[in-house]
Amino acid sequence: MARRVRARGRVGRGERLVAFFACLYFAALRPSEALALREQDCHLPATGWGRLTLVDNRPQAGKRWTDSGEVHDRRGLKHRAVAESRVVPVPPELVGILRRHVDRFGVAEDGRLFRSSKGNVVAASTYSRVWKAARKLALTPVQVASPLAGRPYDLRHAAVSLWLNCGVPATDVAARAGHSVDVLLKVYAKCIDGQEATVNQRIENALDGPSV
Known part of the structure; x- marks a missing residue:
């Protein structure tokens, strides 16, 4: 999909958005969180895992609805207190x-990492x-006629689903994605359902461990 993104839009537009979409998939960022991501928020080592420290959110609200008169509002993170950050470990591929x-x-x-050719915040209509x-x-x-990956936001859903399906504890997934555990389990219940055999095997392996 990354190659396809590079090929679309005006010259450079698709290529400018490859990393933006990657943040949604590999780090489960909301689009508004990725738009607010700054270089100083990123720990990107030459090798190994990195870290994003999210401190801001740039939802598109319209000039009439922002205090600054800009199209994108400046807000704190969703489900967080004012000025509260969220740390998201990111895999080497995203680094x-x-x-x-x-x-x-x-x-x-x-x-800011992601901006238009004029330096503005990328509009939702543009990346969509x-x-x-x-x-x-x-x-x-x-597949195009189906809901599969119909919206950029679906990349975030795919990331959270992947984490849950590969056995990452719900508490860790919720912390990385910026959800409460209650909301996470409600929204992504289907990802957890159907893993009975896997969970049973893990319990069995634990019970069959060396006795003390």
């Missing part, structure tokens, strides 16, 4: 993608158009 993005495109004056076009190239006609 590499972000490092290459910064090397190629630099950052905005305020350190690029995603829609890339999706048509990457998927079969039947």
Whole structure:
């Protein structure tokens, strides 16, 4: 899908958004959280896992509804107290993608990683158009007609589902995704259902462990 994203939109637009979409999938960021991500919020080592410290949120509200008169509002993180941050460990693949993005495109004056060619916050309509076009190239006609990966936000859902399905504890998933555990279990219950055999095997392995 990354190759398809690079191929879409005006010159450079798709390529500028590859790392943006990667943040949604590999770190389960909300689009508004990725738009607010700054270079100083990223720990991107040359090898191994990195870390994103989220401190801001840039939802698109419209000029009439923001105190600054800008299209995108400046807010704290969802489900967090004012000025409370959220730390998200990120795998080496995303670390590499972000490092290459910064090397190629630099950052905005305020350190933001993702911006338009004029330095503005990327509009939801812009990244949605690029995603829609890339999706048509990457998927079969039947898949395109289905809800599969229909919205960029679905990348975040895919990340959380992957973590739950591979056995990451719900408390850890909730902390990384910025959910309460209650909401996480309610929204993603289907990801946890159907793992009875796997859970039973883990319990059996534990019971069959060496006796003391």
